[in-house]
Amino acid sequence: MxxxxxxxxxxxxxxxxxxxxxxxxxxxxxxxxxxxxxxxxxxxxxxxxxxxxxxxxxxxxxxxxxxxxxxxxxxxxxxxxxxxxxxxxxxxxxxxxxxxxxxxxxxxxxxxxQRYMPLKDIRPERNDVWVALDRVRDPGNLGTVIRTVDAVGAKGVILIGETTDPFSLETVRATMGSIFAVPIAKATPEAFIAWRKGFHGLVAGTHLKGAVDYRSVEFSNRPVLLMMGNEQQGLPDNLAEICDRLLRIPQAGRADSLNLAVATGVMLFEIRRSALKLDPEA
Ligand code: SAM
Missing domain, CATH: 3.30.1330.30 (Ribosomal protein L30/S12)
Structure with a gap:
């Protein structure tokens, strides 16, 4: 050298x-x-x-x-x-x-x-949106979710339980730079459930057994915590139970479910619908 x-x-x-x-x-x-x-x-x-x-x-x-x-x-x-x-x-x-x-x-x-935001420092207010991902496994999914959270102006991502690493090369690549713009927190299920008790807003879970159409919910003017389930198993009962609503995205065709990152994108654009404008000055 x-x-x-x-x-x-x-x-x-x-x-x-x-x-x-x-x-x-x-x-x-x-x-x-x-x-x-x-x-x-x-x-x-x-x-x-x-x-x-x-x-x-x-x-x-x-x-x-x-x-x-x-x-x-x-x-x-x-x-x-x-x-x-x-x-x-x-x-x-x-x-x-x-x-x-x-x-x-x-x-x-x-x-x-590396940088993580401590869970205790997350105190959503007004129309803040946070996404909580249960045991996300796939780096491409995690990176895509982080990129989408950035794109819609949501506040950050909470990783629950054993998850793929947000700082792996594959995840960072999939974020296309949003890894630097989106705060990431991580928590055990127990710590997350305890933190949720202090969350004053709508906890919107997504579930294939959800009885509520995601388009029928009023998301604006309050903090929203969107909860997404693991790719294979979906949200476990202990996390589904702490949701205010279990929402479903209606589907046609033969697919059982949507890809996690796609479902997160569909949800986030609906939750942020009134906040997103082509020309924010108009
Ligand atoms: N076999 C899993 C199950 O039974 O839930 C499929 C999980 S799916 C691939 C991953 C996550 O995406 C789900 O836990 C849920 O959060 C979300 N998701 C996918 N399709 C959905 C739909 N049609 N409605 C609501 N959430 C959906």
Whole structure:
């Protein structure tokens, strides 16, 4: 490993070896146990990294391809990383491919500190909308839900029980950057049920046995907690019991149910119907 200066202020480490300990640590972030022990995760792409920095996320390491040398935006991000006390690595394509586990990797990758919102700090008011996901298993579903929560202007996501990791590479990719905009909390079922007792608003569960058409409910002008069930099993009884209403999305055809992320999207656009305008100024 050698060090040299590029056009970016601050020192940049040049790394070409997969055996480099810094690279090994970043590659290890593919596994949850290392993401948790390092309290870190990866986000790919220059735009995402800039958005994350703008939103106040703490960058540990910026990795960029040699091909990005001379790119003013990349050099600015490198300078911000150094100013924030982070490390900057200039790497070969081979190293980037290994870190991201993809051919044709993005030229810029950021390693950020994970961040969870404590459940006790969530105190919904006015027309705030939160989504609670019971034991979500699929990273694509979780990422899509986080992206949709962002898109409709809901406030955040509560993960109940054993769930897929919101900071896995696959989930982060599926969020398309919304991981940095949407607060995430996690809770055991017991802690969640205890917290729900202090929630003053509508707790809307979705259930295939729900007797109420989701379009018949007035969601506006009060906080809403939307509860979605696990992909295989749906909401268990102890979570269904704490809902004010169990809602169903009517279906035709042969499908038993909707995909979790699709059902969440349908619900969120209905819940936020009156808040969403094509032109908010109109
Ligand atoms: N076999 C599961 C069950 O019995 O509930 C299917 C779960 S479904 C794939 C995942 C979640 O999406 C459900 O728990 C529910 O929250 C939501 N969902 C899917 N289709 C729905 C529908 N038609 N009405 C209400 N919720 C639905």
């Amino acid at each position: 050698s060090e040299h200066r590029t056009g970016a202020p601050g020192r940049v480490k040049e790394v070409t070896s997969l055996a480099n300990p810094l690279v090994k640590d970043i590659k290890a972030l593919a596994l949850k146990k290392f993401r948790d022990s390092q309290n870190a995760f990866l986000a790919e792409g220059l735009k995402l990294v800039i958005d994350a920095l703008d939103l106040g996320w703490s960058i540990k390491t910026l990795v960029f391809a040699k091909t990005a040398i001379g790119n003013a935006a990349v050099e600015k991000v490198a300078a911000r990383t150094v100013a924030a006390g982070g490390t900057v690595l200039e790497v070969s394509e081979k190293v980037l491919t290994a870190i991201t586990r993809r051919d044709n990797p993005q030229a810029v990758v950021g390693v950020f500190a």
